[in-house]
Amino acid sequence: MKEKIKIVAPATMANLNCGFDAIGLAVDYLSDEVIAEKTSEKGARIISVEGAELPMKPEENVITVAANSLLQKTNADFGIDFKVKKLIRPGSGLGSSAASAVIGAFAANYFSGEILPLKYLIPFAMEGEFLASGSYHADNIAPAMLGGITLISDYTPLVTSNLPCPSELYMVGVFQHVTIRTSDARAMVPHEMSTRSAIKQAASFATLISGLHTSDFDLIARSQVDRIAEPFRKNLIPNFDLLKETGMATGAIASGISGSGPSMFFMCEGKVKADFVKNKLDEVLKTKGASYESFSSPVSGRGVRIVED
Structure with missing residues (x-):
């Protein structure tokens, strides 16, 4: 040793x-x-x-x-x-x-x-x-x-x-240079939710697990709805809606907040698609004059x- x-x-x-x-x-x-x-x-x-x-x-x-x-x-x-x-x-x-x-x-x-x-x-x-x-x-x-x-x-x-992780699952990340403390972001999430929302969230999670086990990107995409954190945290992230719309319009199968933010993730099927999505997001952020970092990466x-x- x-x-x-x-x-x-x-x-x-x-x-x-x-x-x-x-x-x-x-x-x-x-x-x-x-x-x-x-x-x-x-x-x-x-x-x-x-x-x-x-x-x-x-x-x-x-x-x-x-x-x-x-x-x-x-x-x-x-x-x-x-x-x-x-x-x-x-x-x-x-x-x-x-x-x-x-x-x-x-x-x-x-x-x-x-x-x-x-x-x-x-x-x-x-x-x-x-x-x-x-x-x-x-x-x-x-x-x-x-x-x-x-x-x-x-x-x-x-x-x-x-x-299981589908071999073609790639993640695009965008980190704008603002800081969000995890403790502050967690405080924004409500402690209770309606039964209807809880059922939908549980079904989405089960769908994600099934999609990962079967490498079914359609199922993975269907699962990707956040009813717990995103509605309350997204306003902390500059350009959130614009970036989400851009990512989804250019080929991502899903997008959302990574952890407590401000980083956002964009799920993609394959490296070529992920690199294309990243480039389109870069164009948007450069137009906005944002200070940021971005990446395209396989799951490690x-x-x-x-x-x-």
Whole structure:
């Protein structure tokens, strides 16, 4: 076992319109990078941060909170120093805090002798996500940990599984440079909904699961209605309606808010279509003079992992 490792965890997109807090996927577009080093001094520490302004105190940083939750649980007699290269922008809706939390839990487990399989690290990573969002949810944590498309079937106890992913499923992402705090966005979502809406949402979610299992893009498209978050959050995102109309008119099978936003996702069948949709969205945003980033990416089958430095 090495005493110093480089860990990466991918950006993720969660909710997918009909699966609020219950589904997410990893994308190849971007990953956070962290150097983790085992030390003789107990506890996890942040040594340096590049790419974002993040707290340095262990009790205020997502990485160290997640790492320390596992280290304390196992009564570890060592510590970990973290050097962070933050490439997934905080507040982007692309699972920035989840990637950090997953890396923290993964590092603690690795230096403990890999005592737990990856899926059992999710609750420890959720401790970090709670710090960032004020809620214990795993729709970004699970795909950042396991890769692919992940389903969270229950939280008490936590039950997660990987879903089949059609090989031609591509995601286009548009991130306009405004920040939406996850905790603020979650506060906008109503705690109750009508029975009629709940039935429709459940049917849409079931349709999505069926479409993924059968690689049926028509079913996937039919599932993509958000009755929970989008009606209340879309006004936080500049040009939302225009971008959604453009994406759907140019070939996307679905569009919606990635996580809490402001990133939007556009599901496409195949790379050629995805690249075309991305280019059309770029044209709209350039006309609007928007500051933004965009990407076209397949779903990533890889979650958190060690890479060569």
